[in-house]
Amino acid sequence: MTPDISQNPGAEPASALSNARKVPDISKIIDKIGPLLGLFFVVGLFTALRPTTFPTIDNAQLILLQTAVVAMAALGMTLIIVSGGIDLSVGSNIALCTVSIALLLAKGVSPLLAILGGVVTGMVCGLLIGLLITRLKLSPFIATLGMWGAVRGIAKGMANEQTVVAPETWLNSLLNTLPDNQKWMIFPAGVWMTLLFALFVVLMLRFTRFGRHIFAVGSNEQTARLCGVSVDTTKLAIYVLAGAFAGLAGLLQFSFLTLGDPTTATGMELDIIAAVVIGGASLSGGQGSILGTLIGALIMTCVANGCTKMELANWVQQIVTGGIIVAAVTLDRFRHKAT
Amino acid sequence: MTSPTPLLEMRGIKKRFGATIALDGVDLQVAAGEVLALVGENGAGKSTLMKVLSGAHAPDEGQMILGEQNYAPKDPLEARRRGVAMIYQELSLAPHLTAAENILLGVEPNTGGVLKRGEMQSVARDALNQVGLSHVSPNTQVALLSVAERQLVEIARAIALNSRVLVFDEPTSSLTQRDIVRLFELVKRLREQGQAIIYISHFLEEVRELSDRFTVLRDGRSVGGGVTSQAKNSDIIAMMVGRSVEDLYPRSVREPGEVVLEVEHLQGAPKPQNASLQLRRGEVVGIAGLVGAGRTEFLRAIFGLDAVKRGKVTLGHFTGNATPAQRWNQGLGMVSEDRKIEGLALNLGINENLTMTKLPAFFNPAQRDKEATTWADKLFVKRRAVTQPIGDLSGGNQQKVAIARLLYHGCDVLLLDEPTRGIDVGSKTEIYRVIDELAREGRAIIIVSSYLPELLGTCDRIAVMCRGVLGEAKPIAQVTEHSIMVEATGTEVHAAEIPHAEAA
Numbered sequence: 001m002t003p004d005i006s007q008n009p010g011a012e013p014a015s016a017l018s019n020a021r022k023v024p025d026i027s028k029i030i031d032k033i034g035p036l037l038g039l040f041f042v043v044g045l046f047t048a049l050r051p052t053t054f055p056t057i058d059n060a061q062l063i064l065l066q067t068a069v070v071a072m073a074a075l076g077m078t079l080i081i082v083s084g085g086i087d088l089s090v091g092s093n094i095a096l097c098t099v100s101i102a103l104l105l106a107k108g109v110s111p112l113l114a115i116l117g118g119v120v121t122g123m124v125c126g127l128l129i130g131l132l133i134t135r136l137k138l139s140p141f142i143a144t145l146g147m148w149g150a151v152r153g154i155a156k157g158m159a160n161e162q163t164v165v166a167p168e169t170w171l172n173s174l175l176n177t178l179p180d181n182q183k184w185m186i187f188p189a190g191v192w193m194t195l196l197f198a199l200f201v202v203l204m205l206r207f208t209r210f211g212r213h214i215f216a217v218g219s220n221e222q223t224a225r226l227c228g229v230s231v232d233t234t235k236l237a238i239y240v241l242a243g244a245f246a247g248l249a250g251l252l253q254f255s256f257l258t259l260g261d262p263t264t265a266t267g268m269e270l271d272i273i274a275a276v277v278i279g280g281a282s283l284s285g286g287q288g289s290i291l292g293t294l295i296g297a298l299i300m301t302c303v304a305n306g307c308t309k310m311e312l313a314n315w316v317q318q319i320v321t322g323g324i325i326v327a328a329v330t331l332d333r334f335r336h337k338a339t
Numbered sequence: 340m341t342s343p344t345p346l347l348e349m350r351g352i353k354k355r356f357g358a359t360i361a362l363d364g365v366d367l368q369v370a371a372g373e374v375l376a377l378v379g380e381n382g383a384g385k386s387t388l389m390k391v392l393s394g395a396h397a398p399d400e401g402q403m404i405l406g407e408q409n410y411a412p413k414d415p416l417e418a419r420r421r422g423v424a425m426i427y428q429e430l431s432l433a434p435h436l437t438a439a440e441n442i443l444l445g446v447e448p449n450t451g452g453v454l455k456r457g458e459m460q461s462v463a464r465d466a467l468n469q470v471g472l473s474h475v476s477p478n479t480q481v482a483l484l485s486v487a488e489r490q491l492v493e494i495a496r497a498i499a500l501n502s503r504v505l506v507f508d509e510p511t512s513s514l515t516q517r518d519i520v521r522l523f524e525l526v527k528r529l530r531e532q533g534q535a536i537i538y539i540s541h542f543l544e545e546v547r548e549l550s551d552r553f554t555v556l557r558d559g560r561s562v563g564g565g566v567t568s569q570a571k572n573s574d575i576i577a578m579m580v581g582r583s584v585e586d587l588y589p590r591s592v593r594e595p596g597e598v599v600l601e602v603e604h605l606q607g608a609p610k611p612q613n614a615s616l617q618l619r620r621g622e623v624v625g626i627a628g629l630v631g632a633g634r635t636e637f638l639r640a641i642f643g644l645d646a647v648k649r650g651k652v653t654l655g656h657f658t659g660n661a662t663p664a665q666r667w668n669q670g671l672g673m674v675s676e677d678r679k680i681e682g683l684a685l686n687l688g689i690n691e692n693l694t695m696t697k698l699p700a701f702f703n704p705a706q707r708d709k710e711a712t713t714w715a716d717k718l719f720v721k722r723r724a725v726t727q728p729i730g731d732l733s734g735g736n737q738q739k740v741a742i743a744r745l746l747y748h749g750c751d752v753l754l755l756d757e758p759t760r761g762i763d764v765g766s767k768t769e770i771y772r773v774i775d776e777l778a779r780e781g782r783a784i785i786i787v788s789s790y791l792p793e794l795l796g797t798c799d800r801i802a803v804m805c806r807g808v809l810g811e812a813k814p815i816a817q818v819t820e821h822s823i824m825v826e827a828t829g830t831e832v833h834a835a836e837i838p839h840a841e842a843a
Contacts, residue, residue, distance in 0.1 A: 206704060207701055207702060207703070207704065208700060208701055208702070209698040209699060209700045209701075209702065210700075212691060212695070212698055213698075215684075215687060215691065216684055216687065216691065216695055219684035219685070219686050219687045220680075220681075220683065220684035220685065220687075222680060222681040223675075223681060223682060223683055223684045223692075223695070224684070224695070225644070225663065226644065226663060226673065226675055226681055226682065227663070227667070227695040227696045227744070228662070228663045228664030228665075228666070228667040228668075228696050229664070229695070230662075230664060286684065286686045286687060287686060
């Protein structure tokens, strides 16, 4: 008998397989829109509890403003977590970037160059993390735990342990509520920036080789290496890119504060990680999406905002947020068990 | 068929997971002082059945009787207390704990939570002695023991609690030949002590050597069985696959062409020591040898995954060392021996795994999925969708994706490390057919395998590696299993010591 790959008698007919694809798999759909359902639930809950103050256009604007910083930094964190890493230093990095932007502005540098300075600062921090991980073979947790302290220290040193006052420029209004003559913009510039960069990352993850390599490295580093993926270069690029997003988040944070503050964004790294995880990413890598991350960030802001509207004390908000993180990940595990 | 007084009896066991029927009516009996071999292809339901027996899953239907009493363990701990113990395929010891702590894990003798150290010591000592580890102290940290010793500790854990039924789940897969012989002696000794033993294996040689009776599982059902000494191998295989296996090793007439890969005195760090080989177009060359001889390292060094210390690799018109990425570009691809740890990204889809080596910087996902579908179809990868995570597929289908990756990439030279390890007979035949087809198309293939019948069946020439040194590749007509083993061990051996003839 002449063996022929195309005439294997033991093969399943391909048509039977393609039929299965036509039936929508309900658990798969829930899997995709799980975080979105969570957002609807949170919004619905507060709408029911505070029908006059929560579901207003002004409040929706406010929620978006409050989400922008975390969401911007979470874009980078998503890349890192999908690749199987973690960055605990991003809050410190954001603070350092607000300081460098403020210092540059105070020196009389143009706002655009100051932005560039902030982003480069973030990228240098990212490059350092990447080098620690790829050259010294430190685990991302340890490398960024070290950077968490060191970068915060550098920020305080550069700012002389006080806030850095900057002259007023258009950078201060990126996250202001829009005045009446600019209502046509719908959202403030900072929110548009976040959305644009989110779209950029979505496209990058979906349509570029680098994007798929991020998933491959996170899913199985050894397989990626076997397949000729340059694992170290990929990781380095991920941390540098995430550093750039930390720089942009620093810009938004600066705009919010209108000054450079070396103690700002303390603990924000955990909010950022939480947004990514609520959005369905797996801390063991290989899994996660930008849309999920944005929704995760929105869920967290909605909860904080809604609790404020209900005049709940800050400590209640923190308990609720903690509960949501645990619940989101638990639900995620159930969803994956079901499939 | 039935043993006189079964100690353990399973009747009509059924178990389903969602829409999947894992077990569809299994009957099984084993008596004290008897070894029952449980055989079947991967996915036949052996593992699920053993999970039911050990209390990890409750059956949907059916009954189990242990020593004339109803047996329905609610968890593995109750199963252990009733005397049913498992020895798993993958070692399941806590490496940081001591041997004694592992042996009594979960059942530590204590008074109000305070451990009775003395009792732990003596129980563990007894158990270790019984499995032939009298030289190992109960206080030894398990991480310091060899693989074979760790497996014996597992067995010690199983028998420490007055077990009556012992289940071995493919226990030889991680052992060397010498340790396998010792394990067999231990199993026989345990049988003489009156233990009822269920022995799960792929290897018919092992089944023949150890078991008194056998039961065959197929598609979640017990389809047959009998007294081992009265059954022919071909009968058992026919029961396993549900059809007779013809033409297991398809081989067409091949015309070797020009040399595409030449390796001269290759030395890695630390293995191989010295390896030279010429590979021609349209040729399949096998590399035999013992585990640890340096065969995998040889492939990895050629492919650029491990450092090359000395020697020359010439691939087409490229000479010298290269990274895996460069090797792929030069038309050389490799399938890793361990698809779970190294070969495949399990939670990514078939599409991602298949196209990982050759993805344009910017690409259209729909187009990529179409190409992935083409290749998955060509290799008959059974799937729900081309985006399905690879971890959901059976071992055989996973391996087909790993090979499809090389075909999609358009590799001319293929390095296949244990291409059929741990997959069922049906998938093996399909892979042999693909290999033959590729050689006929003029591609060059190196196969590393520990399973000699497979090498003899598929290769044109076979070279043997012994302690890092690769011997001359001889035409298939000049070698036998015996001659290979002589070369692989570097000594004269008895025919009986030749490793397993695997199922089929």
